[in-house]
Amino acid sequence: MRGPFAEWIGRVKSFFADRLGLEDLQKLADKKRVPIHRTSLFYFLGGMALFLFGIQVVTGVLLSLYYKPSPDQAFESVRAIMTEVEYGWLIRSVHSWSANLLIGVLALHLLTTYVMRAYRKPREFTWLTGVLLLAMFMAFGFSGYLLPWNQLAFFATKVGTAIVGAVPLVGKHFLLLARSGENVTGDTLARFYSLHVVILPLATFAVLGVHLYLVQKHGMSIPQGVVERFGGEDKVPSMPFVPHFLLRDMVGWYVALGLLAALAALFPWELGEKATPLGAPPPGIQPEWYFLFMFETLKQLPGRFFGFGWLEGEVVGVLFFGVCWLVVLLVPFLDPRAVQGHPRRLLNWLATWAVFAFILQTASGLGAIRLKLLASSLVQLGLLDPDPTILDSYRWLALVEAALWSAAATIAFRFGVRKWTVRESMQ
Amino acid sequence: MLLAAMPGGSAAGEKAAPKDAAAQAPGAAAAKAEKPAAEKPAAAKAEKPAAKTPAGPAPRVPDDKNQCITCHSSPDFAELQAELEKEGKKDRLRLAVITSALAADVHWQKGLRCQDCHGGDPTAEDFAPAHTGHGGLRSLKHADIPAFCGECHADTDYMRRYLPSPRTDQLAEYWTSGHGQKLKASGDDTAVATCISCHDKPHGSGLKPQPHGIRAVADLESPVYRTRLADTCAKCHSDEKLMKDRTYHNRPLGHHQNESWRQSVHGKALLEKGDLSAPTCNHCHGNHGALPPQVDSVANACGTCHGRAAKLFADTKMKHGFEQSKLPGCVTCHATRVDAGPPDSHLIRVPTDELLGMEQGAVCNECHNEQQPKHGVAGAKEAKALREGLDDLKAGIDYAREILDEADHLGMEVSKPRFDLRKATDALTNARVQIHSFDPVPVQKILDEGQGVLSDVQAAADKALREHDARRVWLGLTLVPILVVVVVLVLYIRTLPVAKPVST
Numbered sequence: 001m002r003g004p005f006a007e008w009i010g011r012v013k014s015f016f017a018d019r020l021g022l023e024d025l026q027k028l029a030d031k032k033r034v035p036i037h038r039t040s041l042f043y044f045l046g047g048m049a050l051f052l053f054g055i056q057v058v059t060g061v062l063l064s065l066y067y068k069p070s071p072d073q074a075f076e077s078v079r080a081i082m083t084e085v086e087y088g089w090l091i092r093s094v095h096s097w098s099a100n101l102l103i104g105v106l107a108l109h110l111l112t113t114y115v116m117r118a119y120r121k122p123r124e125f126t127w128l129t130g131v132l133l134l135a136m137f138m139a140f141g142f143s144g145y146l147l148p149w150n151q152l153a154f155f156a157t158k159v160g161t162a163i164v165g166a167v168p169l170v171g172k173h174f175l176l177l178a179r180s181g182e183n184v185t186g187d188t189l190a191r192f193y194s195l196h197v198v199i200l201p202l203a204t205f206a207v208l209g210v211h212l213y214l215v216q217k218h219g220m221s222i223p224q225g226v227v228e229r230f231g232g233e234d235k236v237p238s239m240p241f242v243p244h245f246l247l248r249d250m251v252g253w254y255v256a257l258g259l260l261a262a263l264a265a266l267f268p269w270e271l272g273e274k275a276t277p278l279g280a281p282p283p284g285i286q287p288e289w290y291f292l293f294m295f296e297t298l299k300q301l302p303g304r305f306f307g308f309g310w311l312e313g314e315v316v317g318v319l320f321f322g323v324c325w326l327v328v329l330l331v332p333f334l335d336p337r338a339v340q341g342h343p344r345r346l347l348n349w350l351a352t353w354a355v356f357a358f359i360l361q362t363a364s365g366l367g368a369i370r371l372k373l374l375a376s377s378l379v380q381l382g383l384l385d386p387d388p389t390i391l392d393s394y395r396w397l398a399l400v401e402a403a404l405w406s407a408a409a410t411i412a413f414r415f416g417v418r419k420w421t422v423r424e425s426m427q
Numbered sequence: 428m429l430l431a432a433m434p435g436g437s438a439a440g441e442k443a444a445p446k447d448a449a450a451q452a453p454g455a456a457a458a459k460a461e462k463p464a465a466e467k468p469a470a471a472k473a474e475k476p477a478a479k480t481p482a483g484p485a486p487r488v489p490d491d492k493n494q495c496i497t498c499h500s501s502p503d504f505a506e507l508q509a510e511l512e513k514e515g516k517k518d519r520l521r522l523a524v525i526t527s528a529l530a531a532d533v534h535w536q537k538g539l540r541c542q543d544c545h546g547g548d549p550t551a552e553d554f555a556p557a558h559t560g561h562g563g564l565r566s567l568k569h570a571d572i573p574a575f576c577g578e579c580h581a582d583t584d585y586m587r588r589y590l591p592s593p594r595t596d597q598l599a600e601y602w603t604s605g606h607g608q609k610l611k612a613s614g615d616d617t618a619v620a621t622c623i624s625c626h627d628k629p630h631g632s633g634l635k636p637q638p639h640g641i642r643a644v645a646d647l648e649s650p651v652y653r654t655r656l657a658d659t660c661a662k663c664h665s666d667e668k669l670m671k672d673r674t675y676h677n678r679p680l681g682h683h684q685n686e687s688w689r690q691s692v693h694g695k696a697l698l699e700k701g702d703l704s705a706p707t708c709n710h711c712h713g714n715h716g717a718l719p720p721q722v723d724s725v726a727n728a729c730g731t732c733h734g735r736a737a738k739l740f741a742d743t744k745m746k747h748g749f750e751q752s753k754l755p756g757c758v759t760c761h762a763t764r765v766d767a768g769p770p771d772s773h774l775i776r777v778p779t780d781e782l783l784g785m786e787q788g789a790v791c792n793e794c795h796n797e798q799q800p801k802h803g804v805a806g807a808k809e810a811k812a813l814r815e816g817l818d819d820l821k822a823g824i825d826y827a828r829e830i831l832d833e834a835d836h837l838g839m840e841v842s843k844p845r846f847d848l849r850k851a852t853d854a855l856t857n858a859r860v861q862i863h864s865f866d867p868v869p870v871q872k873i874l875d876e877g878q879g880v881l882s883d884v885q886a887a888a889d890k891a892l893r894e895h896d897a898r899r900v901w902l903g904l905t906l907v908p909i910l911v912v913v914v915v916l917v918l919y920i921r922t923l924p925v926a927k928p929v930s931t
Contacts, residue, residue: 082839247916257909262906265898265905268902271838272836
C-alpha cells in the first residue's frame with residue numbers, strides 16, 4: 001500500500017520527469033552495467049577522481065569568494081580565510097589535500113587502466129583524454145601552488161618555471177609565457193590565477209566531458225583474460241550501474257572523504273611566511289610530491305654531460321621526461337596487438353621500471369631515503385675523493401643508483417608476477 | 428692655464444715672505460703679498476661689499492673676465508701636474524685651483540670671488556698689477572687662519588645676509604678649545620688644527636687631488652659631515668708621530684681614538700648601520716670648542732643623548748662614589764678594557780645584560796666582591812637579582828615569540844597577542860634603563876609589569892595552538908560518521924540481488 005509520503009515522492013518525480021525528460025536518463029541508467037571480476041575494484045578509481053574533482057570545484061569556488069590575486073593581498077587574504085572566515089581553515093585544508101589526493105588517484109587510475117589494457121581498441125581516445133586530464137590536473141596543482149604567495153610557493157614556482165625554460169628552442173618562450181615576464185612577479189600571480197580558475201577549468205570540463213562520454217559510449221573495459229575465461233564479454237557477470245555500482249562507488253567516495261579528513265586532521269595545511277621575492281630561498285625548497293621525481297632527477301643530472309660540453313644536463317632531463325610523457329600518451333598505439341591479447345613485454349618492463357623509479361625518486365626527494373650507497377662504496381674503494389665539494393659534483397651517481405635499484409626491483413617484480421601467473425594457469 | 432708661462436721664481440710684486448703655514452697648506456692659495464699678515468683689516472662696509480678685505484670692496488667682474496681664474500685655474504689636476512713637471516715648475520702646483528673643486532666651494536657658490544679673500548685686481552691682465560692692485564695680495568700664516576675666517580664668520584651683521592640665524596661664535600669657541608689654546612701658546616705650531624684643517628683646503632689644492640673646496644657642513648662631501656668627521660679628526664689624532672709627546676692636562680693624547688671609536692657601538696651605528704643620530708667626535712668633545720670632557724662631566728656628555736639613563740644615574744650614590752674615586756662616570760662600566768687596562772672611553776661596547784650581575788664578565792663584579800667590602804657586598808646581591816629578573820623577562824619574551832610564530836605559521840589568528848608582546852619588549856627596555864638608578868624596587872616593578880603582559884600573551888598563543896589541535900581532533904572525529912555511513916552503505920549493498928551475466 002502506498003503511503004502519503006511515497007505518493008508525494010512519486011508526484012515530485014513525475015513533475016521533473018515530465019519537464020526534464022528524465023525517463024531517457026533512467027533508461028540509460030537501467031541499461032548500464034558494470035562487469036564483475038577480480039580487478040573490477042579498479043573501476044572505482046575513476047569515480048573517486050570525479051568525486052575529488054567535485055570537491056575541488058566546490059571548495060575552490062568558496063575560496064575564490066575571499067581570495068585576492070595580487071602580491072600585496074594574496075597572502076593576507078589566505079590568512080584572513082584561515083583566521084577570520086568561518087571554517088575557512090577547513091575549506092583551505094580540504095582544497096589543498098584534495099588536490100594531492102586527486103593526482104594520486106589519477107595516477108593510480110592511469111596505472112590500473114594500463115594494467116587492464118583498457119586502452120585497447122576502441123578506447124584509444126579515452127586513454128588520450130585521460131592522460132591529457134592527468135597533465136591538466138598537474139597544471140592545476142602547479143598553478144594553484146603559487147596562489148598563497150608564501151615563501152615555499154614563490155620559490156617553488158621560480159624553480160619550476162626555470163626548468164620549463166630549459167626546453168630547447170621553445171623553452172624561453174614558454175618561460176616568458178608562464179611567468180608573464182622574466183621573473184616571478186605579481187604578473188605571474190595574476191596569470192596563474194587566471195589559469196587556475198578560468199582557463200584550466202574550462203579546458204578540463206571540455207576534455208572531461210569527452211572522456212566521460214567515451215566511457216559511457218564504450219562501456220567499462222573488461223580485461224582480455226576475463227573475456228576469454230567466460231567466453232565473451234556478454235557472458236561476464238555484471239551488476240547494474242544504478243544502484244549496485246553507484247552505491248559501491250559512494251563507499252569509495254566516503255573512503256576518499258575519510259582519507260581527506262584524516263590528512264587534514266593529521267597534517268593541516270599551513271600558512272607559512274609571506275614571500276620575500278628579493279630574499280634568499282628557504283632551505284630545502286622543492287615542489288609538490290607529484291613533481292618530485294622529475295625535480296630530483298634534474299638535480300642529480302650533471303651540469304654538462306661527459307665529453308659533450310655543449311649538452312646541458314637539465315636539457316637532457318627535460319627532453320627525457322618529454323619523451324616519457326609522449327610514450328605514455330601513445331601507449332595504445334605502441335601496443336596495437338592488445339586486442340588480440342598479445343603480450344607487451346617491453347612495455348611492461350619499462351612501465352614497471354618507471355613505477356619503481358618514480359617511487360624511489362619521490363622517496364629520495366622527500367628525504368625518506370638517501371641514494372648514497374654507490375657513492376660511499378666508491379669512496380670506500382678509494383675510487384672517489386671523499387671531499388664533500390667534489391662528491392657533490394658526482395651527484396649523478398645517485399641517479400645511477402636509483403636506476404639500478406629500480407631495475408633490480410623490476411626484475412624481482414616481473415619474475416614474481418610470472419611465477420604467480422604460471423601458478424594461476426596451473427590451477 | 429697660464430701658471431706654467433709665468434715668470435719664474437716668486438710671483439712679481441710679492442714680498443718673499445717666509446714659507447708660512449698658509450702657503451704650506453696646499454690650496455690655501457695665499458700668495459705671498461706685501462702686507463704683513465698681522466694687520467687686522469678694517470671691516471670696510473661698503474654699500475654692497477662682497478667680502479671684507481683691507482682695501483674695501485673688491486672690483487666685480489664676470490667670471491670669464493676674471494684674470495685670477497684665467498691664470499690660476501685648471502680643469503684637470505693630472506694634466507696640470509704633468510705640464511708643470513715637464514717645465515720643471517712643480518712648485519707652482521700649490522698655486523693652482525681646480526675649476527671643478529672651485530665650483531663646489533660654498534664661498535664661491537655664495538658669490539665670493541678670489542679678490543674678496545686674497546685681494547689683488549682681477550681685472551688686470553698683467554702679472555704685477557694683478558697682484559699689487561687693490562691693496563695687493565694678502566699673506567697669511569697658519570696662526571692667522573682663525574682670525575681671517577672670523578673676519579666674516581664672527582660678524583653677525585655680515586653673516587646674516589647669507590643665513591637668517593647665523594652662528595658667529597665659532598671663533599670665540601675656537602680660542603677656548605684645545606686647538607685654540609695650543610695655537611695661542613705655541614705661536615704658530617703648524618701641526619695644530621685651524622679652520623681649514625677640518626673644513627678642507629679652500630677651493631681645492633694643487634698639491635694633491637682634492638676633489639672639493641670648502642663645503643657646507645651639511646654637504647655629504649664635507650670633511651665635517653657626520654659620517655666623515657671622525658676620519659677628519661683622525662688625520663691628526665691618529666698620526667702617531669704627530670701625537671707623540673702631546674698631552675692635555677698632563678695626560679698623553681694618544682692616537683688610538685679613531686680606531687677604538689670605529690669598533691665601538693657608536694662607530695658601528697654610524698658607519699655600518701648609517702644611523703646619523705649616533706655620536707661622533709664632536710658630540711662628546713664639542714665642535715669649535717673641542718676639549719675632552721672631564722671626569723665629572725662624562726655623564727653629562729653621555730646624557731645629551733642618553734638623557735633618561737643619565738638623570739637616573741645623577742641621583743644615585745654611585746655617581747658620588749665614582750666622582751670620589753675619580754672614575755669617569757658612564758665610561759667606567761660601558762667602556763671596554765683593553766688588556767685589563769683602564770676603560771677605553773672611545774671603545775664603548777654594545778650594552779648587554781651580561782654587563783649586569785656577578786658572573787664572569789659582569790662589571791658589577793669588579794667592585795662589589797668580597798675582596799673589596801668597602802663597595803658593599805649587598806650591592807652584589809642586588810645586581811644578581813636584577814640580572815635574574817632581566818634574564819627571566821627576556822627568556823619569557825623569546826618563548827612567547829616562538830609560540831606566536833608557530834601559531835602564525837599554522838594559520839592561527841595571533842595579531843593581537845603579537846601586538847601586545849611589544850609592551851613586554853618595552854618593559855624590558857625600560858627595565859634596562861631603570862637599572863641606572865641602581866635601585867631594585869622600581870626595576871622590579873617594571874619587570875613585573877612585563878611579566879604580566881607576557882603571561883597574557885603566552886596564554887593567548889597557547890589558546891591559539893590549542894584551538895589548532897582541537898580542529899585536528901574534531902576533523903579526526905568526523906571519520907566516525909564517515910565510517911558509519913560507509914558501514915551502512917556496505918550493509919545495504921549486501922541486501923541487493925547478486926550480479927548476473929548480461930543476457931544477449
